[in-house]
Amino acid sequence: MSLHGKSLLAGVLGQTGGRIFHAVNPATNERLAPDFHEASAGEVTQALDAGAAAFSTYRACSGAERAKLLETIAVEIEALGDALIERANAETGLPPARITGERARTCGQLRLFAAVARDGSWTDARIDPALPDRQPLPRPDLRRMLIPLGPVVVFGSSNFPLAFSVAGGDVASALAAGCTVAVKAHSAHPGTAELVGGAIVRAVATCGLPAGVFSLIHGGGATVGMAMVRHPATAAVGFTGSHAAGRALFDAAASRPHPIPVFAEMSSLNPVFLLPGAVRERADALAQGLVGSFTLGVGQFCTKPGLVFALRNDETHAFLEKLAAAVHGAPCGTMLTRGIRDAFVMSRDKVTAIPGVRPLAAATAISDTARTQAQPSVSIATAADFLAHPELATEAFGPFTLVVLAETPGDFAACAASLEGQLTATLHATPLDLPMLRPLLAALEQKAGRVLLNGYPTGVEVCQAMNHGGPYPATTDARYTSVGTAAMMRFARPVCYQGLTDDLLPDPLKNANPLGLLRLVNGQPTRDPVR
């Protein structure tokens, strides 16, 4: 499958002539063909203007029509076959099996959001019928539902070339909510982006929708992305990546003449608390599970456990020996890009250079720089050091974790209280740990978007009950998830219709309830028609 290297601006190929960049195979450090062409400022405006124009049409589509688009995108992605797997593998170094699994998740997400859009319950329909005889004043007929927010800008992420990129969760949830989308392709996997972008363009055409519903925009630096965030028609931004980039986008969006929300999922240490009973009962399984979790995907998950807290005692000592043994046997893996590997080494070395931090173990395999590899390792510090040096809680995005040993349960609790916002927080415990567990649980649910007991935070289920978010700096907006069906809520806003006749009301609010929704009528949930 040959690649053209150009942006897809409302279905039209972008121009050559701008800055040129290339994908690089991190496993070989070879430059990959073809040339990719950064979009010009004019092209960005062209694409986002087209998105704004298409929004007027697309927002009025029924849930069933939006569902058909999402399902057609999934079919088109599957039809790309091995070419997609091969290109994504070449551009990211992620193994074909992982890419294949991620493709299944991506298409599964598209179909899940399609089902939610078709069902229509997500619009949260509420009806308070008129009370013309009420005293002292009559009540007018009031009906409220969620409507699409406006054109959305999404940034592809480096670590999920499919599931959090061009047709990933942000795009699927925005399209399901009725918003048009412009994606800034991640410059590390532009070919993968082009393939998936082409699939979306074909699906938009197949469904007879305006081409402006979707654009894919290339750019190697910050200029293109910032122009997309600052375009007057942009109504919201979805981003997964570093804290520095996420905060820059947030600041740009907040300082617009008309500020817009930025849903940036940025950085998280995903602390794990090992309670004494669990360490005593299953040190071996904990050690294996932890190494499996922090080295999964070469440590390149936003939910990677980067901090592990335990009480200093003999059982923990035995656990640490098992942990060290497991780390020794861990393989070195190819990271996504040279830049990500260098940033990982720098962050890790900054943490390990802090006084009091000492190495616990590293993989015996030697990392091959020519293959952009990183070596898994674990360091160790005391709770006193952790509390004295807040910079120990710095995310090193890669296969590294820091074990923090507390002298007392009080230290344990102080460490929990000192944490910043997190995507996840994990507790390992037995029923004997209950007195310690309860207060820790109460403290950690104030810090994190997801709290786990006796599990590992990597692996994020896509379902109704998932929350992938958390207080700052884990995200810029703790009130929303970027994974699971509730992700659509980011791209919608309520509108209330007062006194409208039935023929003018949207389907979710019509008297007859033609969509069969569970609606709140006079405050009571019901599927009955009104009157």
Add this chain to the structure above:
Amino acid sequence: MSLHGKSLLAGVLGQTGGRIFHAVNPATNERLAPDFHEASAGEVTQALDAGAAAFSTYRACSGAERAKLLETIAVEIEALGDALIERANAETGLPPARITGERARTCGQLRLFAAVARDGSWTDARIDPALPDRQPLPRPDLRRMLIPLGPVVVFGSSNFPLAFSVAGGDVASALAAGCTVAVKAHSAHPGTAELVGGAIVRAVATCGLPAGVFSLIHGGGATVGMAMVRHPATAAVGFTGSHAAGRALFDAAASRPHPIPVFAEMSSLNPVFLLPGAVRERADALAQGLVGSFTLGVGQFCTKPGLVFALRNDETHAFLEKLAAAVHGAPCGTMLTRGIRDAFVMSRDKVTAIPGVRPLAAATAISDTARTQAQPSVSIATAADFLAHPELATEAFGPFTLVVLAETPGDFAACAASLEGQLTATLHATPLDLPMLRPLLAALEQKAGRVLLNGYPTGVEVCQAMNHGGPYPATTDARYTSVGTAAMMRFARPVCYQGLTDDLLPDPLKNANPLGLLRLVNGQPTRDPVR
């Protein structure tokens, strides 16, 4: 009832010694006793630190406990009796009947939010039980609900001394969601604030809750409010007032090291579109209704219609004559403060000085400056002028509205398309207007948080289906309402519990469903227990 003039810092009286300010009776321009003492920086910190500490306790209270607090506050406010009505009347110039009605609404809101908190459905419980045998990977047990966001800062508003101030909708919804609250009293009605604040302090004590659940903080300028927004524990801000002040708070909150959401309800023109059939059929009722709406409360409602669009024709000419006659007979009313009156006159005169704008009518009564009165008036401009001078769409907070005459339906549509974000947009039409009505409705629902047919935007019902919000600059966050039960959503965030045992789960998520909630289990709404 004697007033002490001091802040209420977690149940403790503030100190004297800071900057002193006074309330003024706008109907007489007399200074009212006593001295009010601006809180010091240390007092602000003391109150907000206490709020953060109390949050750990209050967030863990059940919905029934929060409901009891809200209901006790309502009882305490009612027990203030005529003293509250008299003080609020003296400080705002609003007539006793209006204050009495507003008190009923305030207590009604408190009881409505109490009912919602007690019921518990607002927590949006979702359960995806474990699927241990699923291939290729088992699904863990995942349960998600909304939990309180953290300590909330609320700014009292000038135009609703009860319903949007110390025990108003923002405070009631934050307390119902499980957040502690610190209120910055509006400096124009500090005595009213003290009375209501005292009622809340007594209710907190009666309910056996930590005093830090509530503080009332006095201050005459921006310093105190900014310190409250910048305090590290503050998790969200509720505000109703001017665009300049709301934007300043938003900017301060967005530039914090940890940004927080600001729900500022700021400015809105509340455009009214009179379609030709309606003008033909009921010019008299339209003229009467419009004058009633734009002069209600001396034009000091955020939903006051400040722009009226009509097609230029003979029927509109007849309507304008009726409108002028109704305006002639409108009374001059006392505005809330001298500053608000001066700002009104300045904004109105700025609009009426724009080339092409000419007066249509003014009340024949003369406004009495010594009684801080304003004279109702209407001016008129053409759609061409309106489109050429965006500054014609400037809010003049008071009894003034601008009629814009369009030559063609195309001009009408162009005016609608040119509008900025609004709280409300209103259409008056008959069935004959349907061809014009449908596209206008589609355009206006993209501009406004509430769209009305054949009604008037003033008068905001407090119910499940209300939306009082809208795109910027009507508010800083179109995704939320500040009126109605959905207002609680501003002060909550989701958390997902993975793999927790039943004894550790909060009540809304326990297997047995002890609260009897309608929950989403495996994506299906049900009140059944799990398993």
